[in-house]
Amino acid sequence: SSPGYRDARAWIDDYGFFYLTWEAVAARHEVVFLEFIDADESFTQHGVHYIFQRRGKGGLLFPFSLHRFIARQKPDVVVVHALLHPLQVLLLRRALGTTVRIVLQHHAEQPFHGWRALLQRMADRAINQYWFTAMGLANMWLQKRLIADARKVHEVMETTSVFGPVDRAEARVESGVQGERIYLWVGRLNDNKDPLLLVNAFLRFAQLQPTCRLYMIFGTDDLLPGVQNILRQHPDQAQCIQLIGKVPHHDLQHWYNSADFLVSCSHYEGSGVAVAEAMSCGCIPLFTDIPAFNYMTAKACGLSFTPGSEKELLKTLHKSVLLDMDRERGKTLAQFDRKLSAQAIAARIQDLLSP
Numbered sequence: 001s002s003p004g005y006r007d008a009r010a011w012i013d014d015y016g017f018f019y020l021t022w023e024a025v026a027a028r029h030e031v032v033f034l035e036f037i038d039a040d041e042s043f044t045q046h047g048v049h050y051i052f053q054r055r056g057k058g059g060l061l062f063p064f065s066l067h068r069f070i071a072r073q074k075p076d077v078v079v080v081h082a083l084l085h086p087l088q089v090l091l092l093r094r095a096l097g098t099t100v101r102i103v104l105q106h107h108a109e110q111p112f113h114g115w116r117a118l119l120q121r122m123a124d125r126a127i128n129q130y131w132f133t134a135m136g137l138a139n140m141w142l143q144k145r146l147i148a149d150a151r152k153v154h155e156v157m158e159t160t161s162v163f164g165p166v167d168r169a170e171a172r173v174e175s176g177v178q179g180e181r182i183y184l185w186v187g188r189l190n191d192n193k194d195p196l197l198l199v200n201a202f203l204r205f206a207q208l209q210p211t212c213r214l215y216m217i218f219g220t221d222d223l224l225p226g227v228q229n230i231l232r233q234h235p236d237q238a239q240c241i242q243l244i245g246k247v248p249h250h251d252l253q254h255w256y257n258s259a260d261f262l263v264s265c266s267h268y269e270g271s272g273v274a275v276a277e278a279m280s281c282g283c284i285p286l287f288t289d290i291p292a293f294n295y296m297t298a299k300a301c302g303l304s305f306t307p308g309s310e311k312e313l314l315k316t317l318h319k320s321v322l323l324d325m326d327r328e329r330g331k332t333l334a335q336f337d338r339k340l341s342a343q344a345i346a347a348r349i350q351d352l353l354s355p
Helices: 008-014 016-025 064-072 086-096 114-126 135-143 168-175 195-208 224-233 249-258 273-280 291-297 310-320 325-340 342-353
Strands: 031-036 041-045 048-053 077-081 101-105 129-132 153-155 181-186 212-217 241-245 261-264 284-288 303-305
Touching (some): 008 249, 016 048, 195 241, 261 273, 273 284, 284 291
Parallel strands (some): 031 048
16 A cells, blocks of 8 residues: 555656566566555556555455455465555455465564464465565564464565666766765665664774765655764764765666665665665675575675674775675676566566466
8 A cells, every 4th residue: 555646657656666576477477466546547567457546435454345356356366565464364365265375475564462463373374375585584473473384485575676787987977976985875864774883884984995985865864863963073084974865766776876885784674675776786785684685685795794783884894995896796786687686586476376
C-alpha cells in the first residue's frame, strides 16, 4: 500500500528498483502486479499487468472483495509483500484453496509479540515459501517458531537498480563533485543508519587524507543537528564533508557514478537499496558486516566493518585508498550482475517457483 500517490506512473517512476524484477519475471510468466494508491488505474508495461486500486472504506483488515478479485485471476502463485498481515494471509488461503502457492517476501519487518505472534504462527501453516534477502534475517523468526520449517525460507534479493554505469567525467559535471577520492552517503540520518559514526571516523580519516571528500545525501534529517554539531567542533576537517540533503531519485545515478565509494553504517537492513544502486554503477561499497549486505556483496567486492565500531570503520577508510580502483569497480559490477540485477533475481524466482 502506497498512500499519497494519485498517479500510477509516478509510483512506477519512484519504485523502479522494486518492480523491474517482476518485468524480468514476465518474460516467461504472466505477472499481475496489484498495488494500492489513491487512484484507480491499470495498464500493461513490459509484460506486467499493473492494477492500481484505492483502498476500500473498510481498509484491508477484512479484504474479502480483494481476495475474491485475486481468486478470479486464477493464480498459480501469490506473492504477498511483508510479513505483517497474518490474519489477511489466513483469509487469503481460505479464498484461494489449497493448490495455489502463497509466498511472503520480507521487507525488513521484525516479528510481532503476544497475540499477534500467535496469529503469525497460525498463518505459517498457510504459507508455502518465505523470501528473505539473507538467511540470517530469518533467524529471529525461526527461533520464535513463527516459521516452523526452515526449509520454507529462501534467499531472494528484495530490490534491484534502475541505474547503470555512465561516463564518470560527465557524471561529475552533473553532480558538481570534486576531490581525489569521493565517498558517498545515501540514506536517512537516523540511529539505525548511524551517520554520526561515519562523520566522526571521516573527520579523523581526513587528517591524513585531506584531499578525500564525503558527500552526504539524505531524505530525513533526525540526526542532522548532531552531524552539524560535530562539524562545528572540527572546522579544519569539516570542509571535507558536504551535506547535500535531498536529491531527486533519478539524479542519484550521477552521484553514484561520480563517487568512488558508497559507505553504509547500518545496524539492520532488509536489503539495501542504496548499496544495490551504487553497485550497479560500479561505486564500491564500504559496508557493515550484517546479513543483508553480506548476501548482496558475498564479500566479493568492497570492504566490511563491524556495526558501531568507529575504529574498524577508520581502518576500512584507510584500506580503501590502497585498493586497485579499476579492478575493484569491475568486481563490484560483476557482483551486481551476478546477484542483484533484475535478470539474476528473476532467475532465482524462476528456480523457486518452478513446479
